[in-house]
Amino acid sequence: MTDHILVECRDAVQIIRLNRPEKKNAITRAMYAAMATALAEGDCDEAVRCHAIFGAPEAFSAGNDLADFLAVATGGEGGEEVFDFLLALAGCRKPVVSGVDGIAVGIGTTINLHCDLTFATPETVFRTPFVDLGLVPEAGSSLLAPRVLGPQRAFALLALGEALDAEAALAAGLIHRIVDASSLEKTALSAARALAAKPPEALQITRDLLRGPRDEVFARIREEGEHFRARLKSDEARAAFTAFMNRKRDGA
Ligand code: COA
Numbered sequence: 598m599t600d601h602i603l604v605e606c607r608d609a610v611q612i613i614r615l616n617r618p619e620k621k622n623a624i625t626r627a628m629y630a631a632m633a634t635a636l637a638e639g640d641c642d643e644a645v646r647c648h649a650i651f652g653a654p655e656a657f658s659a660g661n662d663l664a665d666f667l668a669v670a671t672g673g674e675g676g677e678e679v680f681d682f683l684l685a686l687a688g689c690r691k692p693v694v695s696g697v698d699g700i701a702v703g704i705g706t707t708i709n710l711h712c713d714l715t716f717a718t719p720e721t722v723f724r725t726p727f728v729d730l731g732l733v734p735e736a737g738s739s740l741l742a743p744r745v746l747g748p749q750r751a752f753a754l755l756a757l758g759e760a761l762d763a764e765a766a767l768a769a770g771l772i773h774r775i776v777d778a779s780s781l782e783k784t785a786l787s788a789a790r791a792l793a794a795k796p797p798e799a800l801q802i803t804r805d806l807l808r809g810p811r812d813e814v815f816a817r818i819r820e821e822g823e824h825f826r827a828r829l830k831s832d833e834a835r836a837a838f839t840a841f842m843n844r845k846r847d848g849a
Pocket of ligand 1: 621662
């Protein structure tokens with residue numbers, strides 16, 4: 598149990614809210630576990646017709662908790678929570694809407710490749726510094742990002758580490774609309790409620806057709822995961838995590 602993930606159901610929409618603003622919504626193992634459970638339970642609950650994922654104002658998520666990464670890099674156990682979450686998200690049977698404001702780093706960006714509609718504010722910046730951290734893409738992003746963004750923009754995002762602001766993300770097809778921060782949640786929830794009110798069987802078949810077979814997405818998540826786990830223990834990654842942890846002490 599963690600109070601860093603808040604879950605509620607409103608008007609047939611299950612709202613999953615990342616609630617760790619003091620750490621810019623960096624995601625811990627307990628948070629992945631809570632989100633995986635919420636998605637699985639919401640998918641089985643007839644009262645839920647749509648999922649909605651939100652972060653905090655100015656911080657959708659700073660990505661995986663780097664202290665958790667450092668623990669693995671220095672000999673600790675990794676845990677399966679992140680994969681449980683990713684497989685639950687990728688395999689989710691009901692539509693997923695996200696509302697993103699501000700920081701969206703790493704998995705804070707790649708989550709949205711699995712969402713059916715993403716709304717973002719003008720202040721949002723998507724960034725995936727995997728390679729700079731000695732890591733590789735995750736969440737099936739090496740498969741999905743080239744499809745969504747095209748190969749060049751996907752490479753710039755995932756390999757070069759180039760940021761995408763909201764306008765660029767909209768032009769690239771990563772998000773559906775840009776809305777002011779003051780109306781982000783209202784707009785995203787209104788879309789989620791509209792989806793929740795549709796005939797569910799017709800919506801589900803339509804969504805399945807649009808998303809295509811999931812097997813290759815699951816397979817890619819697992820393939821990336823093999824590399825990711827190995828990379829977490831690499832000298833490159835250990836050095837990057839340690840530098841982040843020490844940056845304030847070192848005045849960086
Ligand atoms: N893991 C763990 N803690 C994190 C974190 C992360 N991914 N991102 C931010 N935090 C913590 C900071 O350590 C800081 O904690 P402290 O106040 O106890 O020192 C707090 O959140 C606020 O972050 P701070 O860096 O002061 O905010 P900022 O607005 O100056 O910068 C970021 C925000 C997101 C640009 C910066 O924190 C960052 O680069 N984070 C790492 C992002 C990352 O590489 N994620 C992994 C991707 S795979």
